[in-house]
Amino acid sequence: MAEEQSIVSGVAGRYATALFDLALESGTLDAVDADLSRFSALIAESADFERLVRSPVFAAEDQLRAVTAVLDKAGIGGLVGNFVKVATSNRRLFVVPAMIADFRKLLARHRGEVTAEVTSAEPLSDTHIAALKDALKAQIGKDVTLIPQVDPALIGGLIVKIGSRMIDTSLRTKLNSLKIAMKEVG
Template sequence: METSGGIRASLAGRYASALFDLARDQRQIEAVSKSLEGLSQALVDSKDFGDLVASPLVSREAAGEAFATLAPQLQLDPITANFLGVLARNGRKNELSNVIRAFRRLAAEHRGEANAEVVTAHPLNDDQLAALKQQLRARAGRDVNIDASIDPNILGGIVVKLGSQRIDASIRTKLNRLASAMKG
């Protein structure tokens, strides 16, 4: 599969590419995608899980054991469960969020979809996500998957990265432009 050099250039991208290639070869892309979405949600919902992934104090062995214990509870498919063990053994568990993001991009590309990274100050509700998805679809000319994240530092508004395009309609950027204009 042809992927952009940007994905494979990063550490997380190389892991995501390896996971994607394995999932594709075993015709398990959707199962792995579903498991990764569950992991992504667990990172948001569970402070303990987030701490496990982020903490450099958790040894590789302990992380591997914890992931093996959590895999059935999170209903992970065997490929993803094994992959978590690989991340733990290689000391790369802290890359999990980046791997998930890169895998999403690879899966979307495989399905012929575009992927948009969307940053807002507050979570978008389902209606807002649907409207945004429709607008981005019209702009991209194909279906668009949205990878939404929250950054309160933008104060309000939205920042969208769709392919090489970046649309920054955040209040922070508008205030910075105003401050620059006032300086003369």
């Protein structure tokens, strides 16, 4: 437990740790992970749903009704359904994406994996994800779980964060470096 607490903290970490402990005790880690992935996908697929999740302007009752309907339609129940509903009732729905990320960190640590956050300008293909996992595994010596994110402002390239290390090969960063170098010359 002390090891788990060192990789997550704050409100999101407390919720994620509670969910992880419940899933571990009930032997449902994989099912919970799958349901959390589906919930994350629902947020990513709908701008309206993302706005509902992230915006504090909606009343808790309205958020709870809407989230319950989405969970029911998606077939997400059990621990994850209850987890999201409790977070919503406690006015913490906006923190759920961070809670999911913290849960994944705990799960990766439990499995002996390393978590890498990968930001790209466009969604990565399965082939690129597999190649990146293999390259990172060769470098680190452990299995790597990727948490992909998309930021079109990168223009191209990747930003990979593993723990406190960051590798930034984005075109945006290279162009900014070039701009600074040109100012120093001129």
